Each structure stands twice: as structure tokens, then as C-alpha cells.
Amino acid sequence: MDFLWLFIIYVFLLVLCVSIYCFLSGRSGNGLDGVFHRAEEALFHVLPTWLHSCLTSCFYTRSAEFVVLHLVLEALVFAEYTWEVLDYSLEMEVHWTFVFLPYALITVNLYFFYKCCKSDPGTVTKNNEAFCTQMYEYDNIMFHGGRKCQTCHLMKPARSKHCGVCGICVQRFDHHCVWVNNCIGAQNIRYFLLYLASLSCTALTMAGVIGGFLLQVVLLSHMMHAAYKDSEGHEELVGIVFISQHLFLTFPRIVFTLGFLLILILLLGGYTCFVCYLCTTNQTTNEWYKAKRFTSSAVSPRIYSRGILGNLREVFQPYTHGKKKR
Ligand SMILES: [Zn+2]
Ligand SMILES: [Zn+2]
Structure with missing residues (x-):
């Protein structure tokens, strides 16, 4: 096989x-x-x-290898989609709005990707140090007051962490993402969430178009009703494995692209749901990991939660220097 x-x-x-x-x-x-x-x-x-x-x-170290890899992978998938799937799908009368939707979604995705790469994640500096230390209360379990970052020599605000790759302390530190070559923190977590959501939607619609196109091929060719003779000369109806193999041999690159997209949807969709869960419960990835160490003590990973709407507001309208603490 x-x-x-x-x-x-x-x-x-x-x-x-x-x-x-x-x-x-x-x-x-x-x-x-x-x-x-x-x-x-x-x-x-x-x-x-x-x-x-x-x-x-x-x-x-901060390097652009993964940013380039990210763009190359997107370009390859879209080149294959444009080169083969687009024409076939339009010929098979898949509705054009559905066929062109991935292009609209990838444009939105590239915008949020750019924002994730270029925006400040919430660097703690000498100017905003006092503001940052008052932003959140110290829980004295995960975050202790009165401590300085040994590298930046600035006070460590609650929920912040020093990123060894970027060499900065970041407010409400989530994680360092190699795909965007930047830290994800208080000031850019919203872009990261929208970047993940738009990429998942792009992959989902593209897989939908490719799946719809392959289904049309099967239906229009009446492949389901085809039969073959086995080694003993008996006539057998073709099954799903036979059809899959036939499609692979006829459209190898399209089937591989679909496989890649399905795995991506599974991984990326799962991760997007996880980030949504963190945002709606007002946790960071850093805190989610840290909380596991303190399961025996009284620490709750949701101590900063202000209700779902309040938490989402904090993600989409983060505290900034000069604005009053809510
Ligand atoms: Zn630092
Ligand atoms: Zn970083």
C-alpha cells in the first residue's frame, strides 16, 4: 500500500x-x-x-529563521493552491467567494503576523518601571515584590518575566515565540490571538475548498460505483482506501497539501483554543506552567481574573503607561 x-x-x-x-x-x-x-x-x-x-x-537568540520559514511555508501552500486548486475548483463550480476566501483571510493574517513581529510586547523600562510595578498585585507565591531583575536592574513587576532571548523584562509575560521572533506580552497578546485565529480560519477554509474539490471529482466521475476484479476474478466495489489512492496518484501535491492543512488545523486549532482559554481566564502561559508547581499550596492560577468580559477587555485594551489602572 x-x-x-x-x-x-x-x-x-x-x-x-x-x-x-x-x-x-x-x-x-x-x-x-x-x-x-x-x-x-x-x-x-x-x-x-x-x-x-x-x-x-x-x-x-533573536533570529529571523522561523519568520522566513513561516513565510516560505505559507507561500508554498498558496502557490500550490493558486497553481492547481483554484482553476480546478472554479471549473468544478465551487462558489468563487469560497474559493477566494483564503486570500482575504491570509491578508488579515499577514497583518496580525506583522504586528506580532514588530509591536512592543510591553517592555519594562526605566520610564514605566513604577507604573508597571503597580499594574498588578504581587501574590507572594508566584510573584514576589521588592525583587530586581539581575540583568535589567529594574524592579520586577508582578506577572512579568525576563526573556533571555530578547534580553528584556516583559509585562504580563506570556512566552517568547520563535515564529514571530518576539516576546508575547501585555501589549501584543491581542495580535497574537488574532494571528492564531486568522491562520486557523485560513487553513480551515483552504482545506474546505480542497476537500470540496476532491469530493466533486469523486461524485462527478461516479468513482463510488466503480468496480474492479480481485485476484480470483470476483467483482468488488471500490472502497475509500482505493479512492484515496486514486486521488493521490492523480493529484499528489493537492492531497499532500490537504494532509498538511489537516494536521495544521488539528495542532493550530488546539493551540488557539488553549490561548483563548488563557485569555478568558486571565492567565499567561508562564503562569499556567508555574501554577503547576504550586498545586499543593493556596495559589490559584486565576487570581487575576476579572470575569470573562473584564479579562478580554484587558487583552484587547491593555493597560498602558499614562492610563489609569482599572
Ligand atoms: Zn530583565
Ligand atoms: Zn523574547
């Missing part, structure tokens, strides 16, 4: 890449820091020097 093996290898490689990415980028603030650190040391020990340097450059 050539098609199935190819597809399984493809899915395996894709999941492996995602796992390596999560493993290398998700270490910050994690309760499993020690385990990750030892595993990283062991991994780097066996890697060739050039690969070690490359991974260090990608994950431990």
Missing part, C-alpha cells in the same frame, strides 16, 4: 518536526526544566557542530 506508507511517513516526519520544535521552544518557565535541560545537553552532545550552532541560533 504505497500511498498509505508514504502518507504515514509524511505524517510521522511532520509530527517529529513539531515535537522537536515544542521540545526546544517550550522549555522556558516549564516545571520540567531540569529534565528538559538534561535532555537538551544529551541531544546537543550527539549533534554535529553545525546543527548545534543552527539550533542555538534558531531557539536561543
